[in-house]
Amino acid sequence: MMISLQSLEKEFGDKFDSSDQTIRRYSYSPYLVSPVINKLWNKVLGIIYAEDEDDVKHAISLVSSLGISIVAFGSGTSTIGQIVPLKPSIMIDLKKMNGILQADKEGIVVKPGTTVLDILKTLRKKGLDLMVYPSSFYMSTIGGYIAGGDVGIGSFQYGYYFDAGIKYFKLIGSVKEKTISNSDVFGVAQAAGTTGIVTEIGLPVSEKNDWKDYLLRFENLMDLVKLLSEFDKNTVRRITIEDDITLRKIAGNRIEKIGKWNLMVSSSKKVSGEEVDLRFLDELAFAAIYVTMSKLSNLKEYFYEVRLLTTEEFYYVVTELKGILGNNVFIHGDVMTINGKIIIYTVFISERDNFKKIDEVMTKHGIPFEIHSIEINDRVDSEFRLEIMKKLKTEMDPRDIINPGKLRL
Incomplete structure (x- = not known):
């Protein structure tokens, strides 16, 4: 492989780096918290810092001729393993290709x-x-x-x-x-x-719209789920669902009163509920929640799974799992509209051993999805x-x- 690296150094000069410090930096991501995918890293052989399309073309051509692979790199924030090299590879950093x-x-x-x-x-x-x-x-x-x-x-x-x-x-x-x-x-x-x-x-x-954030608290999950269909997609930017233990972890003292179930709505028109500054939640949507909770949850063997659920599936699955695991499972949901239907991007966070039961419930309801697959x-x-x-x-x-x-x- 030394001949390959010498070829890359000759062709790219200071745009190529294979120092130990750089290799270590590109061989780890704090946002990739999946304990399954994290084990799949192969050693990065070196980094090419591309500045234009010609650099990209030349890099692909050269690594191809050398029989090695190439993986594109931006900021490295992926949680699904897209920057994980499965074979010995050169990474091509595209941050200088900006504008x-x-x-x-x-x-x-x-x-x-x-x-x-x-x-x-x-x-x-x-x-x-x-x-x-x-x-x-x-x-x-x-x-x-x-x-x-x-x-x-x-x-x-x-x-x-x-x-x-x-x-x-x-x-x-x-x-x-x-x-x-x-x-x-x-x-x-x-x-x-x-x-x-x-x-x-x-x-x-x-x-651009001017959004305001509203917090709606519920004791009953069914009441929350029923309300989802009433929001206007023309005026509502995002809707997030948190159970009480999850919201307490991520909000700290930024929210004074928390319900058993909590619905956070960003809307350009007033909706029912208390107007609260929830801008910090923009950084905790979707995949960001399981990265954040990996640091906040204090779970000994942190694990998470994601399912795309209809509102009906969300109610029955979450109700069943809460009945079994109670506060031993954290629930977060981001509400989407897919093909005209309300779908909840639902995140389950718990100790790894609890996922035997969680997967049993999912299987019973016929809900497949594999967030920990690299494929x-x-x-x-x-x-x-x-x-x-x-x-x-x-x-x-x-x-x-x-x-x-x-x-x-």
Whole structure:
């Protein structure tokens, strides 16, 4: 492998780094808290700091000729293992490939290393906003979010971010480059960078609204669930559900009164409930909750699982599990609208031994989902999108050079 590294040093100069300190930094992520995926890391051989498309093309070509793999890296905030090399690999850091090329009512065009926070700042100065964005907006890059995420703030209004209408991607594979548009964008979004490396992104935007946060407290979970269908997607940005023990952990002394069940609503119009400053919860949505709770929960053997549940499934599963485990299971839910139906991104957090019982309940209700799988096939909930990913992978990277081993064909 020494010959390979010498070749990369010769070709990229100071854009290439294989020092021990750098290798250690890129071989760990504080946001990857899955005890299953964390064990799968392979050693990173070195880092290429790409500055433009030519660097990306040259890097892919060179590692391919050397018989090694390449994995794209943004800010490293993924919780699903998209930056975990399953084979000895070179990482290509895209943070220097940043910048906003267009930002107006027609949409925004950005480079992949641009932070979501910079995008939001630019748009909001113009009275605009991203339709859906991640809870890690303050540090994540847009390229990393596109590759790994699929939900976020705004998902109650628009569903998955790709359902909001991605305009196009510029994609570089190991055998060709291509501009991806129309339904083919589903072959890139949520594909963990396996179908190619994105060098430019066109996204739709929405008008900016002034949101206020409201806290609604319930003693009965059924009353909370019934209310979900009454919220207006035109005025409500996000809805979050917390049981009492979870909200106490994450809110600390920032919320004075907490109910047995708590519904937090961000809306541009007044809703029932107490108006409270809940802006800190934007950083605790979806996957961020299990990263945060891994630090706050004091569980001896911390473990979590995620299920996408209908409101009916949410009520019956959560009620049953609370009856069995009580306060030994933490419950968090982010409410989305998928294909016109209310779906709750439900996170269960507990001691690992308790998941034998949790999985029994899930199996009984016929609810599959595998958040701890490194393979995309186990997380994508649409066979249509998965087939597009497979087709694009075969077309763009037939030898599985780019982020290999994560998409079963």
